[in-house]
Amino acid sequence: MAAATTETTFSAEEYFATQPPPPSLEHDIGEVRDFISRQVKEGRNVVLVTSGGTTVPLELNVVRFLDNFSAGTRGATSAEYFLKAGYAVIFMHRQFSLQPYSRHYSHSTNPFLDFLEIESRSGTSSPPEICVTHNMRQDLLEVLTAYKSVHAAGTLHTMTFVTVNDYLWLLRAVSQELCVLGKKSMYYLAAAVSDFFLPRQKMSEHKIQSGKGSLHIEMDQVPKILKPMVHEWTKGEAFIVSFKLETDEQLLIPKARAALERYGHQVVIGNDLHRRKFEVVFVSRAQRPLPSTDLDDQSPGTFAEMWLRIPVLATPNPVTHQVKEIEEDIIAELVRRHSRWINEVYN
Numbered sequence: 217m218a219a220a221t222t223e224t225t226f227s228a229e230e231y232f233a234t235q236p237p238p239p240s241l242e243h244d245i246g247e248v249r250d251f252i253s254r255q256v257k258e259g260r261n262v263v264l265v266t267s268g269g270t271t272v273p274l275e276l277n278v279v280r281f282l283d284n285f286s287a288g289t290r291g292a293t294s295a296e297y298f299l300k301a302g303y304a305v306i307f308m309h310r311q312f313s314l315q316p317y318s319r320h321y322s323h324s325t326n327p328f329l330d331f332l333e334i335e336s337r338s339g340t341s342s343p344p345e346i347c348v349t350h351n352m353r354q355d356l357l358e359v360l361t362a363y364k365s366v367h368a369a370g371t372l373h374t375m376t377f378v379t380v381n382d383y384l385w386l387l388r389a390v391s392q393e394l395c396v397l398g399k400k401s402m403y404y405l406a407a408a409v410s411d412f413f414l415p416r417q418k419m420s421e422h423k424i425q426s427g428k429g430s431l432h433i434e435m436d437q438v439p440k441i442l443k444p445m446v447h448e449w450t451k452g453e454a455f456i457v458s459f460k461l462e463t464d465e466q467l468l469i470p471k472a473r474a475a476l477e478r479y480g481h482q483v484v485i486g487n488d489l490h491r492r493k494f495e496v497v498f499v500s501r502a503q504r505p506l507p508s509t510d511l512d513d514q515s516p517g518t519f520a521e522m523w524l525r526i527p528v529l530a531t532p533n534p535v536t537h538q539v540k541e542i543e544e545d546i547i548a549e550l551v552r553r554h555s556r557w558i559n560e561v562y563n
């Protein structure tokens with residue numbers, strides 16, 4: 217398949233004026249509104265975590281689509297640490313990607329059926345019992361306890377997207393609802409978002425037929441929504457963290473700096489595809505020195521860079537595959553920065 221990439225750029229406004237909203241938008245946003253108003257009453261900070269990859273359908277009756285790389289590990293793991301830190305979390309994720317708590321028992325890496333056992337009750341007519349394998353009990357107890365307490369507290373709200381169109385409409389609508397929280401809202405944009413899409417008006421209604429040689433698709437550029445998000449949808453008040461994924465490590469810092477310049481948000485977290493589970497770099501503006509002792513490298517100019525690293529382990533934990541998860545440190549650092557951001561206004 218060959219894809220031409222001539223520049224057709226929609227502004228965010230043009231995009232929303234021409235592309236239809238997902239059918240469940242109003243219902244989904246009604247639920248988000250109720251969730252946010254409960255958190256406002258209870259005085260919690262709220263973070264929107266986006267997670268997983270968006271798709272770009274090639275047909276209206278979709279058989280084929282382009283996908284973006286992301287299992288949802290970063291988003292699901294981070295959501296757990298935000299909840300542990302006392303935040304309420306709106307977890308907006310790609311349908312069927314990993315979710316907080318259940319991620320520990322993913323069907324492909326740690327299938328839950330493998331640690332259940334059947335115990336027959338000999339000498340009785342009672343049906344057999346299902347038990348958890350002894351060596352898995354402690355892990356399961358910890359995960360289950362955290363899961364149940366989050367449910368009882370009502371601090372996690374999940375919603376799903378599939379296409380980049382779903383994602384953009386939901387992101388805008390959630391941002392507008394989160395505005396009531398002002399500085400107490402955070403955005404943690406870990407989703408892998410498509411850069412190109414096929415406008416509805418250019419899509420084939422039915423399955424694209426093969427047998428006519430190669431396929432040429434001209435896609436339009438997805439609008440860069442971080443700018444309207446920072447300056448319009450959130451009125452410049454929210455604490456916004458975006459991610460930058462690269463495969464060439466040399467590009468991480470220049471690309472992250474360029475994103476901060478262009479969009480004017482607070483932090484870009486750079487991650488290299490192959491090293492993302494044990495190394496990330498925080499890039500932010502450095503008008504005032506940051507009080508962190510972890511600051512490895514502070515640029516003399518406008519930007520500050522801080523590397524977070526955890527050891528790469530020889531013997532991984534069977535559940536998490538690591539003794540420590542880097543998201544624990546990422547969230548601790550963000551909570552610290554967000555709290556400073558809030559206090560700058562209220563004090």
Ligand code: PMT
Pocket residue numbers: 266268285286287288289290291405406407408409410438439440441442457458459460461487492
């Ligand atoms: O889920 P895992 O397998 O653990 O992988 C995690 C991850 C590597 C996908 C994650 O850590 C990550 O880097 N996510 C962002 C990858 C990406 O697509 O970057 P980008 O350059 O396309 O986008 C930059 C930022 O802007 C992202 O935060 C994205 O959510 C946001 N964006 C981009 C374009 C757009 N139209 N809207 C957006 O919100």
